[in-house]
Amino acid sequence: MDSKLDAELSKLDPAVPFRASSTHLHHTWAKTFYSRPELYIRPHSLEEIQKLVTLARRCRRRLVMVGCGHSPSALTLTSSWMVNLDHCNRVLRVNEEKKTLVVEGGIRLRDLNLRANKMGLTMPNLGSIDEQSIVGAIATATHGSSTRHGLLSQSVRSLRIVLANGSAVRCSATQNEDLFRAALVSLGALGIIVEVEFEMIAACNIEWDQSLHSLPYILDRWDKDLWTTKEYTRVWWLPYMRRAIVWRADKTDKPLRAPVDSWYGGSVGFHTYHVLLWLSNYVPRILPAIEWFVFGMQYGFSNGATTSAVEELRTGLLMNCLYSQFVNEWALPLHKGPEAIARLSAWLNGDEAGSGIPFSSKGLYVHAPVEVRVSDTSPTSPRPFLDNTAADGPTLYLNATLYRPYNRDPPCRDRYYEAFEWLMKQLGGRPHWAKNFEFVSPAELKDMYGADLQSYLRVRADVDPEGMFVGEWHRRTILGADVPALPLEEREVRRRMMAEGGQMWDGEQRHNNNNAGNGDGHGSGAQTQEGRGRAQATADADKDKA
Known part of the structure; x- marks a missing residue:
């Protein structure tokens, strides 16, 4: 030193x-x-x-x-x-009546849920992983996928922050409200959040099912019941196959029932997919065929193919991120979804004029899927100052994921992301703070x-x-x-x-x-x-x- x-x-x-x-x-x-x-x-x-x-x-x-x-x-x-x-990962206080836990800022979401489960509680919503610290998750506006839930910070009742002068200050909706609204999506630029008071729900299981559908089916049901039939819903869109996997879940009292083994959840599928992605860095035009093969093996080759399971809420909402990746996710009003998907689909499939996107897609091939999720933070008060969701209704998230096979960047990245972000901005979107917006x-x-x-x-x-x-x-x-x-x-x-x-x-x-x-x-x-x-x-x- x-x-x-x-x-x-x-x-x-x-x-x-x-x-x-x-x-x-x-x-x-x-x-x-x-x-x-x-x-x-x-x-x-x-x-x-x-x-x-x-x-x-x-x-x-x-x-x-x-x-x-x-x-x-x-x-x-x-x-x-x-x-x-x-x-700094301890549970400091528990209020069983209010179902709140006061925890230190370094606790990982996984450990928070495990400790809460021992008290009969669980987090009401999660993103795709539970490896983040609770402070890291709320600092960048982490969300799940449900029109009945908003950002994870929606469940935060109070915070304690060590500021640059060394003082430890408490804030909430009723105490230092402006600091609270800034700290709910802090971007790490305010101080060190050392305590979080988080509201839980009763621990429960969820029953989920996922099925393969055509893209017209998804767009037809968009404003009907696609997002409201069950509490949790997310979609993985396969742009070259013009299909999508719909995943839905509801709370249940049913006993646990393990999901069937998935193709790329096993060693052979995992490594086969990885090698194919690596090959596509050198021969990008094989990506549509890779999409057909990999997701056919994973979810089935025919529309209507369905699987289901019953899991604990704390694990059932999670997903396998597979490989190193870039992620470029934007939030925009949910009703803009069909237009966004239709135009991006046209562009990716060579119809530049129909897409209205002023960039060439000639010779460009991208990875699948495009992740489609939702939330609704509009009823929340007070809202974080840097909440990227719609203030007057449900929000759609479109996530353009690009894998980095064996830590090598894909050749399509710059052109794809420039066109994607141009479209998102035109439709009134805002970027996810933690992702690769450029x-x-x-x-x-x-x-x-x-x-x-x-x-x-x-x-x-x-x-x-x-x-x-x-x-x-x-x-x-x-x-x-x-x-x-x-x-x-x-x-x-x-x-x-x-x-x-x-x-x-x-x-x-x-x-x-x-x-x-x-x-x-x-x-x-x-x-x-x-x-x-x-x-x-x-x-x-x-x-x-x-």
């Missing part, structure tokens, strides 16, 4: 540990990005968190929070100090969120005026050139391609950069960090092995 840190440590209570290492290599779950933090800090208590914040302020360091790193974006990258709360400027996000974004930025500036929790991702998405450079803000210096795939990210803080100015031109382009960074990354493979 450097002399400044040693000197500041000597001024603080030695009985409160500072658990830091200097050899950690961070990467996202998908290994899309890597970074080497100066220090990797793993506190075990509130006192340790307050101590590390005090040290960061005195040593002039940025702090970045990281959990499982499941976001494939550059949001969690840093060359400064990285903080992981995996050891062609959105701060000015466009300002227009999308209006006064809510300004309210978030006002709160952010009040609680962290020096930018202890601000990095390049924030500058190139929500801050732009309008917000002056902050003393502790970290900026990107370079990216290097790794021999294993992915990019090594290097940053520096503005107070260490003699050329730092008020904005450095950030936010003037049409792309965010991932898009520009790819162009800046060197072609030479990085020799620093992961």
Whole structure:
């Protein structure tokens, strides 16, 4: 550790540990990005968190929070100090009458549910995985797929946050409401959320079924009963087959009944699919045939093929993410869904004129499926300032997933995502904060969120005026050139391609950069960090092995 840190440590209570290492290599779950933090800090208590914040302020360091790193974006990258709360994972209080648990911010959703189940409780909704920390899940507007549920943060009743000045502040709908609304989708830029009060429901099972249908069937039932027949519904759209798998579930008292073994859930199918995706990087035109074969083996080759099971709610809502991937998901009003799918389908299948999308799809082939999910946060009050869902009705999420077979990027990515995002913006969509949106400027996000974004930025500036929790991702998405450079803000210096795939990210803080100015031109382009960074990354493979 450097002399400044040693000197500041000597001024603080030695009985409160500072658990830091200097050899950690961070990467996202998908290994899309890597970074080497100066220090990797793993506190075990509130006192340790307050101590590390005090040290960061005195040593002039940025702090970045990281959990499982499941976001494939550059949001969690840093060359400064990285903080992981995996050891802050206790259940602190239980209110059986209100069905609420107060938990530490580092608890993973999986562990939260396991502990709640022992009390006869469970989370009412989940996304596709339960590996995230509860704070990481709510910080980026994680959602499930149900018109009877909104964002996961809809169940948050109060929060406790350690701010840049070291104070631990509580907030809720009735206490520090603006801070609460900002922290419900914090993007990691406000402070360290150390406690969450979360409302559960009685533990239960769900019975689910999934069936294969034609795309016209899906679009015909869109405004009828597709999303309302059962409590939980999601759709996987197969663009070249013009079919979709519909998955529906309801709570049930029936005993558990295991699902049948799936094709790519087994070793042979898993590795066969992976190899086929790798081959498609070199021969993209085989992707329609891969879609037909793989999803035929997985779900059946004929419309109407159905499977079902009864599982616990905490596991039945989850899905296997399979391989490293890019994910580009957008939220738009549910009623825009048929138009969005019809136009994207036309474009992917070569009808550029019919799609109205001003980019060529010639020679472009993409991966399947396109994930289609829903939520409804419109009844929620107060709403998070950065809630990306529709305020006046149900929301549709379209997720354009692209796999990275053996950590190699697919050749279609740039053109596909530019066209996809253009369509989403035209239909009034907003990007999912944790995903790989690349062609959105701060000015466009300002227009999308209006006064809510300004309210978030006002709160952010009040609680962290020096930018202890601000990095390049924030500058190139929500801050732009309008917000002056902050003393502790970290900026990107370079990216290097790794021999294993992915990019090594290097940053520096503005107070260490003699050329730092008020904005450095950030936010003037049409792309965010991932898009520009790819162009800046060197072609030479990085020799620093992961």
